[in-house]
Amino acid sequence: MESLDLLLAAHRAYLLGWNVGAAGGPDLLTYRSEVPHAPLNGVLRVAGRDPRDALAEARDRLDGAPRVWWAGPDSDAGSADALVSLGAVPVADLPIMTAPIDRVAVTPTPAGLDIAEATAMDEFVSAYARVSGIPAEGVVTAVEREKGFTGDGTVIRLAGRLDDGSIAATAVAWLSHGLVTLYYVGTQPAHRRQGIATAMTRAALDRAREEGVRVAALTATAAGEPVYDRMGFRTVGTFRLLSF
Numbered sequence: 001m002e003s004l005d006l007l008l009a010a011h012r013a014y015l016l017g018w019n020v021g022a023a024g025g026p027d028l029l030t031y032r033s034e035v036p037h038a039p040l041n042g043v044l045r046v047a048g049r050d051p052r053d054a055l056a057e058a059r060d061r062l063d064g065a066p067r068v069w070w071a072g073p074d075s076d077a078g079s080a081d082a083l084v085s086l087g088a089v090p091v092a093d094l095p096i097m098t099a100p101i102d103r104v105a106v107t108p109t110p111a112g113l114d115i116a117e118a119t120a121m122d123e124f125v126s127a128y129a130r131v132s133g134i135p136a137e138g139v140v141t142a143v144e145r146e147k148g149f150t151g152d153g154t155v156i157r158l159a160g161r162l163d164d165g166s167i168a169a170t171a172v173a174w175l176s177h178g179l180v181t182l183y184y185v186g187t188q189p190a191h192r193r194q195g196i197a198t199a200m201t202r203a204a205l206d207r208a209r210e211e212g213v214r215v216a217a218l219t220a221t222a223a224g225e226p227v228y229d230r231m232g233f234r235t236v237g238t239f240r241l242l243s244f
Contacts, residue, residue, distance in 0.1 A: 156173040
């Protein structure tokens with residue numbers, strides 16, 4: 001199994017691919033996409049900084065943007081509690097999960113679903129925006145960021161289409177640091193509870209394996225954690241997500 005350091009480095013690399021602002025140094029690493037969606041603007045890590053000073057600088061860099069603070073294993077111990085004491089608000093505890101691709105359960109693709117790489121960014125981003133909470137007014141900017149993505153790795157964007165051509169589900173496979181990290185795995189509300197998200201996950205892993213990748217990682221939501229656990233993923237760390 002890959003080290004937690006590599007998983008965290010891959011996660012940072014993906015979100016930095018959205019950045020159009022000042023990222024700063026490793027002691028206070030930030031990203032700013034200008035998309036009005038908090039997970040696409042924020043702090044990736046803090047190390048060796050006074051929490052009060054770090055919070056003030058992060059607020060200055062990200063002023064005007066909805067944002068989050070990823071307080072994870074690559075940040076100073078106790079940083080999340082220190083930030084909360086300074087006024088940051090806990091949002092969620094997100095498990096960091098990983099699995100060898102060859103040990104993830106093989107699942108059938110539901111009938112009527114065709115999974116292929118997406119080529120039309122407007123349509124693809126609009127589909128995952130509806131599931132992830134990106135507001136309608138942020139879609140144009142999100143499309144621009146997807147088209148101009150500059151992360152240190154390879155992005156594979158998958159769309160699950162129904163017989164009528166509509167996108168029922170999406171998944172983004174991020175190949176970086178020797179593993180694949182999954183983002184935007186989501187199903188449109190009308191098509192949930194049919195095994196589609198599981199099929200999208202499996203398709204993303206199969207695509208990564210074709211590129212020689214053997215380990216998968218993701219950050220799960222509360223709803224997604226039991227699904228990934230059943231597939232064979234295991235929790236190796238936690239992000240405490242804060243707003244500030």
